[in-house]
Amino acid sequence: xxxxxxxxYLFVGAVLFVCGIVCMATxxxxxxxxxxxxxxxxxxxxxxxxxSRYTPLGLDGQVSSMFVxxxxxxxxxxxxxxxxxxxxxxxxxxxxxxxxxxx
Amino acid sequence: MTANTLxxxxxxxxxxxVEIFVPELILSATVVCLxxxxxxxxxxxxxxxxxxIIGSLLAFMAIFAQFMYLxxxxxxxxxxxxxxxxxxxxxxxxxxTIGPYFSGLLMHDHFGTLFRLGLxxxxxxxxxLTVLTGxxxxxxxxxxxxxxxxxxxxxxxxxxxxxxxxxxxxxxxxSVPSYVMVGFLKGRKLSSEAALKYVxxxxxxxxxxxxxxxxxxxxxxSGSLPEMGDRFAFLMGKQTFSLASGETITLVLGIIMVLxxxxxxxxxxxxxxxxxxxxxxxxxEVGGFLSVGSKAAVFALMVRFVLGFDGEVPVLQSLxxxxxxxxxxxxVISMTFGNLAAYTQTNMKRLLAYSTIAHAGYMLLAxxxxxxxxxxxxxxxxxxxxxxxxxxxxxTYYLAVYLFMNLTAFAVVALVRNETxxxxxxxxxxxxxxxxxxxxxxxxxxxxxxxLVGLPPFGGFFAKVLIFMAAFNAGSIHWIMWxxxxxxxxNTAFSLYYYLRVLKTIFxxxxxxxxxxxxxxxxxxxxxxxxxxxxxxxxxSPLQDDLSRTAQFVAxxxxx
Numbered sequence: 001x002x003x004x005x006x007x008x009y010l011f012v013g014a015v016l017f018v019c020g021i022v023c024m025a026t027x028x029x030x031x032x033x034x035x036x037x038x039x040x041x042x043x044x045x046x047x048x049x050x051x052s053r054y055t056p057l058g059l060d061g062q063v064s065s066m067f068v069x070x071x072x073x074x075x076x077x078x079x080x081x082x083x084x085x086x087x088x089x090x091x092x093x094x095x096x097x098x099x100x101x102x103x
Numbered sequence: 104m105t106a107n108t109l110x111x112x113x114x115x116x117x118x119x120x121v122e123i124f125v126p127e128l129i130l131s132a133t134v135v136c137l138x139x140x141x142x143x144x145x146x147x148x149x150x151x152x153x154x155x156i157i158g159s160l161l162a163f164m165a166i167f168a169q170f171m172y173l174x175x176x177x178x179x180x181x182x183x184x185x186x187x188x189x190x191x192x193x194x195x196x197x198x199x200t201i202g203p204y205f206s207g208l209l210m211h212d213h214f215g216t217l218f219r220l221g222l223x224x225x226x227x228x229x230x231x232l233t234v235l236t237g238x239x240x241x242x243x244x245x246x247x248x249x250x251x252x253x254x255x256x257x258x259x260x261x262x263x264x265x266x267x268x269x270x271x272x273x274x275x276x277x278s279v280p281s282y283v284m285v286g287f288l289k290g291r292k293l294s295s296e297a298a299l300k301y302v303x304x305x306x307x308x309x310x311x312x313x314x315x316x317x318x319x320x321x322x323x324x325s326g327s328l329p330e331m332g333d334r335f336a337f338l339m340g341k342q343t344f345s346l347a348s349g350e351t352i353t354l355v356l357g358i359i360m361v362l363x364x365x366x367x368x369x370x371x372x373x374x375x376x377x378x379x380x381x382x383x384x385x386x387x388e389v390g391g392f393l394s395v396g397s398k399a400a401v402f403a404l405m406v407r408f409v410l411g412f413d414g415e416v417p418v419l420q421s422l423x424x425x426x427x428x429x430x431x432x433x434x435v436i437s438m439t440f441g442n443l444a445a446y447t448q449t450n451m452k453r454l455l456a457y458s459t460i461a462h463a464g465y466m467l468l469a470x471x472x473x474x475x476x477x478x479x480x481x482x483x484x485x486x487x488x489x490x491x492x493x494x495x496x497x498x499t500y501y502l503a504v505y506l507f508m509n510l511t512a513f514a515v516v517a518l519v520r521n522e523t524x525x526x527x528x529x530x531x532x533x534x535x536x537x538x539x540x541x542x543x544x545x546x547x548x549x550x551x552x553x554x555l556v557g558l559p560p561f562g563g564f565f566a567k568v569l570i571f572m573a574a575f576n577a578g579s580i581h582w583i584m585w586x587x588x589x590x591x592x593x594n595t596a597f598s599l600y601y602y603l604r605v606l607k608t609i610f611x612x613x614x615x616x617x618x619x620x621x622x623x624x625x626x627x628x629x630x631x632x633x634x635x636x637x638x639x640x641x642x643x644s645p646l647q648d649d650l651s652r653t654a655q656f657v658a659x660x661x662x663x
Contacts, residue, residue, distance in 0.1 A: 010321075017314050024307050033303050040310030047317035056324035064268045064326070068313060071275045075306055078279050082286050082298045089295045095303065098296040101380040 009050030016043030030083045030093040034076065041072045113206055120204040122197035123169070123211050126162040126219060130256050133158025137249040151244035152234045155252060159230055163223040165191060169198050170220045173213055174656070201660065203265050207327060210265035210407070213660035217499065217653065218262040218403045222396060225506055226255045228634060229392050232510075235627055236517045238386050239287070247287060251392065254280035258400035267316045267326035267361075270404060274312070274364060277397050278305050284392070285385040297384020304377045308367035315360025322353050331411040332419050344421035351422075358426065361408065368401040369463045370456075372437045379444075382456035387520060390452055391513030394459045398466075399502045405470055406495065410661065413477055420478040427474025428583060434471055435590045438464030442598045451516050451526050454601065455509070458555060461598060462505060468591055469498040469570045472577040472584060479580045488662045490576055495658035497569035500651055504554065504562035507637045511551035514634065515544050518627045523618070528605060533614025537621035540628030545609050547635035552602040554638045557595050562641030567595065569651070 016039050023036030045065040052061025087093050121128070136154055140146040168187040171179060176199075179185040193199070201212050230248065233239060239247035257276030264270045282305060286298025320326045323334040338350055346352055363374065370378035382390040409430075412423050441461030448454040476490035516526060522541070523530045535545045554563035571588055578585035641647050 013314075013317075020310065024303075030299060030303065034306065037306040037310050040307070041313060044310070044313040044317045047314070047321060051317065051321035055321055057320055057326075060268070060326055061320070064271075064317075064320070067268060067272060071272065071279075075275065075279055075309070078282055079302045079306055082282060082295070082302050085286055085289065086295045086299045089290065089292045095299070098299055100293055100296055101300075101383055 006050055006054040009046060009054075013043045013046040013050070016040070016046065019043075028094050028096055030086065030095050031080075033095065034079050034083070037079075038072065038076065041068055044068065109206075116204060116206070119197045119200065120209075122191075122193065123204055124209075125191065126166040126169075126223060127256055127259050129158060129162040129165060130223075130252050130259070133162075134249045134252045134256070137245045137252070141245045146245050147241075150241070151239075151248050152230065154245075155230050155248035156227070156234070158252065159223060159226045159255075163220075163227055166216065166219050166223050168193060170216050172198050173201075173216055174653070208266045208269050209260070209263045210328075211263065213657040214406075214495070214499075215263040215403070217657045218399065218502075219259050221503060221506060222255060222258050222262070222399060225396055225399075225510070226251070228510060229388070229396075231630065232391070232514050232517065233388050235624075235630055236388060236514075236521055238388050238517070243287070247284070250280040250284050250287075254284070254392075255396065258396055261400040262403040264404055264407060265328050267320050267328065270328075270361070270408065271309075271313055271316055273404065274368060274401070275309060277400060278309065278368070281389075281393055281397065284389045285381050287389065288384075288386055291384075293384040294386075295384075297381045301377045301381040304367065304374075308364050308374065311360050312364025315357040315364070318353055318357035319361070322350060322357065328407055328411040332414040332416075335412070335422075336414055336416040336419055339416075339418045342418065344418045344425075355422075355425075358412075362405075362430075365401050365405050365408070366433065368397055369405075369467070370398075370460050371433055371463055371467060372440045372460065375437070375440070375460050378460055379453050379456040382459070383450055383453045387452055387513050387517035387526065390455065391510055391517075394455070394513070395506050395509050398459075398463060399506065402466055402470070402498060402502060406473070406498070406661070409470065409474055410477075423474045423478050424581065427471045427478075428581065430467055430474065431471035431584065431587045434464045434467035435587050435594075436464070437461065437467065438591060438594045442594050442601075445598070445601045448601075449528055451528055451531070451605070452513075454528070454605070455512055455516070458598070458602075459509070461594065462509075462555070464594075465567065465570060465591060466498055466501055466505075468574050468587060469494050469501065471587070472570075472574040473498075475577040475581050475584055476573070484579055485576055490573070491662055492655060492658045493569070493576070494573040495661060496651065496654040497566070497573045499654040499658060500569050501566035503650060503654070504566045504638065504641055507634055507641075508551045508554040508561075508563055511547055511631060511635045511638070512555070514631055515548040515551070518544060518623055518631065519621070522621045522623055528608055531605065531608050532612040534609045534621060536614050538623065540623040540625045541621045543628035543632050544623055547631045548609070549606055550635045550638050552606060554642075556599050556602050558599075560639075560642040562638045562647070564642060565647060565651075 020036045020039030024033050027033050045068055048061040048065040051057045083093050090097050137151055168191050171184050172193045203210050254277045257273050261273035264273050282298055282302040285301050286294055288294035323331055342348055367374040412419055438461045441457045445454050445457035473491050473494035476494055477487050479485045479487045520526050554561035557563045557567040574584050574588045
């Protein structure tokens with residue numbers, strides 16, 4: 001049996017990415033959609049860290065993933081605040097209820 | 104590279120980097136001051152708008168000095184500019200030297216400096232507008248201006264980004280504050296809904312973009328934008344460009360994913376869903392900020408990104424032409440969709456949102472023409488680098504005019520809303536019968552809408568001509584560019600109808616009987632007249648020539 005190599009990591013990253021996209025597309029709950037976003041970002045993070053180990057990308061990959069973790073936290077904080085604001089106005093966080101603006 | 108040499112390199116270029124980075128630092132300090140003033144409690148004594156205006160003006164002065172230094176080559180003609188150079192201690196080794204700084208993460212060149220100048224000018228005008236319309240009340244002032252300045256720092260980083268990581272950081276840095284600004288009208292159902300839609304779509308596309316970045320960086324082994332083309336050519340060796348090879352598919356997939364993220368920010372079809380909703384739900388001032396600022400920054404970023412794949416090797420040329428035509432298709436779909444959807448709108452902000460989508464399409468046509476022109480086969484009638492300069496010149500000129508015409512339109516919407524409490528087009532009936540300042544608003548809105556259509560003698564006409572000419576010249580390399588130009592021309596004619604409908608409502612329809620005369624404050628009239636003036640000036644005065652020469656000058660700095 002082969003030892004674990006770059007492709008295995010990239011495969012895990014790709015699976016996370018697809019799970020995240022499916023989650024974003026199907027969840028009707030705003031928090032669920034945001035969880036999908038986290039999956040996508042972490043799929044990319046796994047790619048970065050694996051690539052920094054196996055390719056000439058080197059430390060750049062690890063530094064990138066650190067930046068992404070920080071940015072993802074900032075984005076999640078803002079997104080949750082906006083979801084709370086939406087809840088205060090609509091008493092629901094179902095994204096299908098966001099249908100007043102159309103045309 | 105060991106940590107020691109890394110630190111040594113960083114320290115060696117630190118003075119130069121900091122010298123170039125001064126405007127961003129001033130703006131960041133402003134953000135900190137605004138947030139601290141809330142804690143210390145002096146936001147009651149010093150209104151936050153003054154802190155924001157002073158900070159943004161200082162940053163504008165700093166970048167203006169840098170731009171003049173680059174343009175005149177350290178030899179200022181007027182005493183004021185010379186003393187600015189001295190105060191900021193600009194030196195030939197620092198600001199005077201073109202090239203990457205902060206260990207290659209950011210790029211200092213004429214192109215980036217002109218965009219930074221434009222963005223900071225826009226910030227100053229925008230803060231002045233919010234003071235006039237009073238959209239953040241005194242309680243929320245520090246937060247609002249901190250968000251606006253923070254988003255602008257992100258835009259400034261975007262126009263100078265030289266690395267895939269910076270690309271992501273900059274896009275996030277301008278997006279996250281804009282999500283909050285869209286939802287800033289607390290307790291309004293529409294505003295909270297707009298913010299939720301914007302943040303959900305925005306976070307999703309940012310994730311997709313990051314995954315694309317990880318693919319490109321992993322395949323090429325580096326995040327540096329200018330190196331991407333060379334590394335890819337090296338990787339491909341003797342292979343030709345075909346979607347059958349694994350490397351090409353990975354790279355194209357990565358590029359498409361990054362472009363998804365950028366297209367979302369530019370509200371190009373099919374990533375435009377958020378734009379009309381966000382613009383309608385947010386206040387008109389925020390709409391204006393999003394439609395001009397983030398668009399200009401992302402266009403500069405996009406130019407830098409696609410130019411990374413420029414090269415003499417056949418495989419890169421086919422890749423760029425492929426991308427150029429793909430972007431061209433997206434451009435014509437965006438402009439057609441935007442113009443068609445704008446026909447049936449009854450809300451002014453929504454109409455302007457669709458007009459924004461259409462204009463993003465016109466500007467994307469310049470990027471498409473740029474990619475096609477750069478890869479002209481040898482022996483064709485077009486000189487690649489000369490043609491490319493015209494494309495970037497057109498884009499820069501268009502963005503400069505677009506800044507004033509869209510800002511005027513959104514400013515008038517905001518100021519009229521303060522008087523009539525409505526943003527529906529029906530509320531504009533007979534607006535011209537109002538007081539003198541209201542008349543000025545109406546006339547300036549007419550200027551701005553005529554310029555958006557692209558009628559001579561307004562600035563928008565020449566901007567459109569420059570882009571259409573560039574795309575037309577690219578047609579001799581690939582015939583499809585001619586098709587794009589024809590569609591774009593037809594779109595310009597179509598768009599006349601819905602802009603004129605608004606003007607007919609204002610100037611011809613009788614005012615409703617139950618409405619009191621609309622009297623805008625005279626200061627508002629002066630402000631709008633001031634920002635509408637460049638539309639006329641850039642249409643029929645020597646300044647027009649000056650701007651187009653400046654645009655040409657900065658564009659040529661990209662192709663050296």
